[in-house]
Amino acid sequence: MTKHRIYTTSVASVYPLYVAKAEKKGRTKDEVDEIVRWLTGFSQAGLEAQLAARSDFETFFAQAPRLNPARAEIKGVVCGVRVEEVEEPLMREIRYLDKLIDELAKGKAMEKILRG
DSSP: OOOOGGGGSBHHHHHHHHHHHHHHTTOOHHHHHHHHHHHHOOOHHHHHHHHHTTOBHHHHHHSOSOOOGGGGGOOSEETTEEGGGOOSHHHHHHHHHHHHHHHHHTTOOHHHHTTO
């Protein structure tokens, strides 16, 4: 079975799109970073190192220090797919991130996005 193209896509190539989507709706790069750190357990320096290294999504999630256990509470539809029904573990992690960025762009409070 061939890998999905997103797995080998660098996070650094998609990250500016996440930031642009957030900023277009009046949110900030700092909020995007906070979401990524919450989901993955990366420090800010660790996140920046992953971006600088142009890590692909597979490597990025494999090297994540601590995937947040509360991410299982992320529910809903992103790109027409229910995140909680995605069976492939790596694709689910990517969809979690997409969903959190969507919630940010839709104006949801950070406390709710971070399942606080």
